[in-house]
Amino acid sequence: MLELYKVALLLSVLALGQGSVRTRSQSYRNKRVAHNTFMDAQTTGVTEWTSWFNIDHPGGNGDYERLEAIRFYYRERVCARPTAMEARTTDWVAASETGEVVHSSLEKGFWCINKEQPYGRVCSNYHVRFQCPPVQSFWTDWSDWGPCSTTLCNDVGVQVRHRKCVSTQPMPLLLVPACQGHHSERRECSTAPCTAKWSPWGQWGMCSVTCGGGRRVRRRTCVRTSPTVECAGRPVEMQKCGRTLCPAKCQRVCTEGRPSEDCSRCVCEGHVVHGEVQSVTGVPVVGAWVGLASQPKVIPVYTDTKGQFKLTGVCSSSSTLIFIRKEKFSPITVPTSSNTTGLSWVRAVLKSAEKPYIVKHPEDKVRYEGGRVLLCCKATGSPTPDKYYWYHNGTLLDRKVYKYEEDLVLRDLKLEQSGQYYCKTSSPAGSIKSSPASLTVIAKGTPACNSTPEMHLIRLPTDCVQPGTNSKHYNAGRCPHNQCAGSLDYDMRCRDGGGFCCGVHSMESRIIDCGSYSLPIRAVTQCGCQRCVQPNVLVRGRVVTADNNEPLRFGHIYIGKERKGTTGYQGDFTLQITPDTQRLVVNFVDPTEKFLDTPKVFVFDKKGGSIYHDVKVMRKQTPININAGETNSINLGEMKGEDPIGQLVIPPNSFHKDNGEIYEGTVRASVTFIDPRNITMAAATPGDLNFVDDEGDMLPLRTYGMFSVDFRDETNKEVLGAGEVQVLLDTQHVKMQEHIPKMKLWSLNPETGVWEEESDFYTTTSSGHGRSKREERTFLIGNMEIRERRLFNLDVPENRRCYVKVRAYMSDKFLPSEQLEGVVISLINLEPKPGYSSNPRAWGRFDSVITGSNGACLPAFCDAQRPDAYTAYVTAMMGGEELEAAPSSPKMNPNIIGVSQPYLDKMDYQRSDHEDPALKKTAFRINLAKPNQNNLDETNGPIYPYQNLLSCENAPVDANHFRFFRVEKDKYEYNVVPFEENDLTTWTGDYLSWWPNPQEFRACFIKVKIQGQKEVMVRSRNLGGTHQETKGKLYGIRDIRSTRDMREANTSAACVEFKCSGMLFDQAQVDRSLISILPQGSCRRISTNNLLQEYLIKHPPVVQNNESHAFNMLAPVDPLGHNYGIYTVTDQNPRVAKEIAIGRCFDGTSDGFSREMKSDSGVALTFSCPERKINRESLFQRLQTNPGQTLSQMARDMRELQGMQVQRSSTRVVAYPSEQQGRTQSRRVSTTTRRRVSTRTQQR
Secondary structure (H helix, E strand, C coil): CHHHHHHHHHHHHHHHCCCEEECCCCCHHHHHHHHHHHHHHHCCCCCEECCCECCCCCCCCEEEEEHHHHHHHHHHHCCCCCCEEEEEECCCCEHHHCCCEEEEECCCEEEEEHHHCHHHCCCCCEEEEEEECCCCEEECCCCCCCCCCCCCCCCEEEEEEECCEEECCCCCHHHCCCCCCCCEEEEEEECCCCCEEECCCCCCCCCCCCCCCEEEEEECCEEECCCCCCCCCCCEEEEEECCCCCCCCCCCCCCCCEECCCCCCEEEEEEEEEEEEEECCCCECCCCEEEECCCCCCCCEECCCCCEEEEEEECCCCCCEEEEECCCECCEEEECEECCCCCEEEEEEECECEEEEEEECCCCEEEECCCCEEECCEEEEECCCCEEEEEECCEECCHHHHCCCCCEEECCCCHHHCEEEEEEEEECCEEEECCCEEEEEECCCCCCCCCCCECCEEECCCCCCCCCCCCCEEECCECCCCECCCCCCCCCCCCCCCCEEEEEEEEEEEEEECCCCEEEEEEEEEEEEEECCCCCEEEEEEEEECCCCCECCCCEEEECCEEEEECCCCCEEEEEECCCCCCEEEEEECCCCCECCEEEEECCCCCCEEEEEEEEECECCCCEEEECCCCEEEEECCCCCCCCCEEEEECCCCEECCCCCECCCEEEEEEEEECCCCHHHHHHCCCCCEEECCCCCEEEEEEEEEEEEEEEECCCCCECEEEEEEEEEEHHHCCCHHHHHHCEEEEECCCCCCEEEEEECEEEEEEEECCCCEEEEEEEEEEEEECCCCEEEEEEECCCEEEEEEEEECCCCCCHHHECCCCEEEEEEEECCCCCCCCCCEEEEEEEEECECCEEEEEEECECCCCCCCEEEEEEEECCEECEECCCCCCCCHHHHCCCCCHHHHHCCEECCCCCCCCCCCEEEEECECCCCCCHHHCCCCEEEHHHHHHHHCCCCCCCCEEEECCCCCEEEEECCCCCCCCHHHCCCCCCCCCCCCCCEEEEEEEEEEECCCCCEEEEEEEECCCCCCECCEEEEEEEECEECCCCCCEEEEEEEECCCEECCCCCCEECCEEEEEECCCCEEEEECHHHHHHHHHCCCCCCCCCCCCEEEECCCCCCEHHHCEEEEEECCHHHHHHHHHHHHHHCCCCCCCCCCCCCCCCCEEEECCCCCCCCCCHHHHHHHCHHHHHHHHHHHHHHHHHHHHCCCCCCCCCCHHHHHHHHHHHHHHHHHHHHHHHHHHHC
16 A cells, blocks of 8 residues: 555655655645645546656666657647646656655656766666646637638638637646647638730831841730749740842941951950850869850860860850750859950859659549649759650640640540540750549549449458358458549649549448357448548558668758658658659668668558658668779679679869869768679669650669769768769679660769769770689770769669569468558669579569559569579568468479469479478579560469550459468457558447547557466457547457467466547547457456556446456556556557557566567566366267267257257357357257166156
8 A cells, every 4th residue: 555655645746746746745634634625626527648658768968758859759649738747767666665856747748867867876767658638628619710811813812710719617727627629720711813914916026127028026915823834835926028139349337346257146256255154063064065156066065174265256245155064964054254454254053954843743633534633743853854745544745735835734524535644844955754643534424433332352250150051251341442423622732622532432231140149330331432542551660771770860861852850760761742742762861870871762552550660770880991193993892702893984174063173181981882793782772773864764783783872082081073983893793795785874863863864874894803713804894974973873774674473361260351551662783694604693673562452563583594694582571570381392382372383383483491400481483584465374464564664554353373471370350340541531430339440559458377288269349438439348359379488387468459448539538448358268367467456446437346257447548558567658659559559468567579579577467277177078089989969969969959059149240159158058968868778767
């Protein structure tokens, strides 16, 4: 009792006290009075404790759990005015029992300072939680909507309305809990479209000449309501005039110099325009073309080695425009500037050219016939793309007919205008195509959504067999989650504001007859068009080094040029993705500069949820000192027993500072090489090894190595650039000779994740030192300029491409209805195979794709001539968990692998443990044999030609494919309201929904220990407990087999999921779920966690636990933790929340993670389940010893059993009823038999 009193005492002190607290420094009587006064006023009704927070560790000056910092990291998880606070060490010791001096404040939080501790002690590591007040306030009615915040045309603004929070009790402001919800509400509002019209044409102007042919112009003005719209057409119209012949003498009047021979300009003999052209980094641009902008074919010149040029004969009396261009730079036009001395000067800065990149893609739209639609497209680049082209089903749309620029507007839609639309944009630097968008046009009078639900089979519990059918599945129906044409407030936006999808319109309650018991279910009866569920799209992961898994701590995360976040202490990160994202490029930057800056292109699930990525980064190579005034050679790719793949050759005096000044001195050079001969480096590949060709299509590359350079001044660590650097590639490492003439040098754009061409290679032969002797070597040489911190790549565009079909399943039964979505499938291309002998084997490409409802198609290189020319390793991961591949030993089974013979033998399928059973089972290797379209056995997958992507994506489930499956113990989940956790858009708002909120998912688990020789199935039965709409109604059932504790004999444990207590989907009232934990078989509960039992007693109502074979409780509202045997995790994705909670439950801690069951820690319940001893003959034994009597007895028992089934009462949900029913019937049969024997005796 003293320990409990101290906990209560600490709550009161932390809730009311503002100063420091030294434990045991006040009288118990005063503490008791303060505590009771506060609790009586504030804790009536249901109150909520937050989760535990621990944002600081007791290093440095102490442990600081500041409320301001907690709110910064955890946003709205802490209420505005907490009424109480609890602090405990991470060893779960209350702050009042530590003997340490601590401080607390409900406004500031909790802190402990090392120097205040007696005897030189150091503060413990504390975590805190806060209690939020009960609802004692209410909202007034909403005010009227205010005016729209925008007055501009074709704009979207916001309207606001307000309400006030009114208290029902005359209490001080700080003690009154705030109302739940927001005091203001916003909605979109829009204004009329912008207009642009031409004014009437003006009068024709004067002719430009009086003879010889000239032009005159007239103009008109664009009258527009917004600068964002333009009039179609030209503002100026020209007309020929002055066609009479002129005298032969030139009429041009020059204020300086004389007319040129063609009388087109003035020429000043002896006058020179001096100019200088530099790059952005200040480096002179050599070989740039310079000429007059008005007459580009007249007197063009080129810049010299210093970036300087001279233009002669150009007069200085007026400003002259000079046009400058060079390959890989954006062209520029600059004016000359003259002074009184008659000299003209030009200084120009050229920016590096950047290929166009789509930043706004067109989006899928659904419209009714006769409606209108807007498809948008926008690209960036240098120079800015100025030409846009729109295509419908691959056909270019006529610009004159559709009058489009960046955006395409279609009016009076017809059915034949349905299909795929994409845009293509171009600039002098290149072209690119957008992602295709689907436009669906629905005929008038046709329903926007098919009201009849499609079949959706729900797997029933193992002991539920429906009489008459013996089926273990039930058709609950579902609605296809496709877009439909709803009632939009404004239909001319790039992205429809709040789209419409086909969803559940109505459901009905049904009862499933399981023979010995019944199950309720909510089945879909009608579908309808309604607002789409917009789940959060998350990308999670962990960033570690490729060599030793050292985490990237507090690394900067960039998307484009905008910094989006920071990695955690363990390198973990979470990114929320906007719904309009098509290509996610994330750049990880190490502020300590120990690791390479690594751009990654992530796949993500647009249906919502969280995708986990294990990100590998390269550690920078240790710098070496080189002399800037000498020729320096740096090897690329140094492996033991192998020659380098290539070299960097840096000529003398090539280094320069940012201002262009030549650097002389010692350079600290760090060159980090990603070697394709080392397969462990494949996961560290930056970008996605794609480039954009001249037609704007994104195509794959095959790498022969990547490298990053970092040159710095030894004195002040200033980053240095380098001029013409040579890259040498040893052709002995290019085993496919056809790749040599195609080899190019590429650099990675960190903002787009796309590789851009730097230069070609040419061939040279020289003497070099091999591993054993001097020999003639052939090298490919390319030139580049290191002008910014980019990754460089030795790559070949590869046109031998295929797709590989892969599916993931819930179990090794490979049921089509149990396919997993959101699984990241990764493929590493290995090449070449024997015949192109290479030792060790090299990887050439790394790709990842996410599975959808019909699996995934992974791009890969393949070969039609030699099946073993290319091979691949394939892995699968879901939420950080590796999935197992279909086995290949001891004998390949085509029915298990999913690929028929003889194609399977041709691909030589082998799981990673094929030759060594001790290895992991989480990958498989195949030969990438391109299918022969003339061979019927090879036209049904799993490898498809590159041009047959649609065939791969739409392949039926019975077509050939490779398989992964999730390794789990016997596990079963049943929801009364069906929901697919891998597709958050299937969520339905219902009182009996297991997950009440599609934006936030709270997973709850209880740890049950089993003492017995065998593993046992444990069931949780979850009913509504206190809510009037759900009380006594089933939410769902969870079954899980206990996991053996390898450290302790005859002991296992199960982490059983149960329905969390809390608000239901209407967010109006809390329901404390009624939970029953029921182990299978002859089990007896022998102990209950004392803290859990005490909590349930203190939070009534209390459920009676009179049955020893089960445990019943009203689920806690608070997230209790491992000391109670309860594990609660909240996340925006249900699978992630459950994975984290299960990992903590296995580990028996509130913040750890384990896949090995530890049954001696963090346990809530303990059951004894001894193995039954057989003490009577089995049926088979009785049939052998006395067949006649046994058959007669069986017939009598069956007749009596049939009579009892007729008289059976109404069905009900029970735990494992088949076994309990069997025990009941046995008792009844035994009693009847004894009664029959007694009667016979009396008759005798």
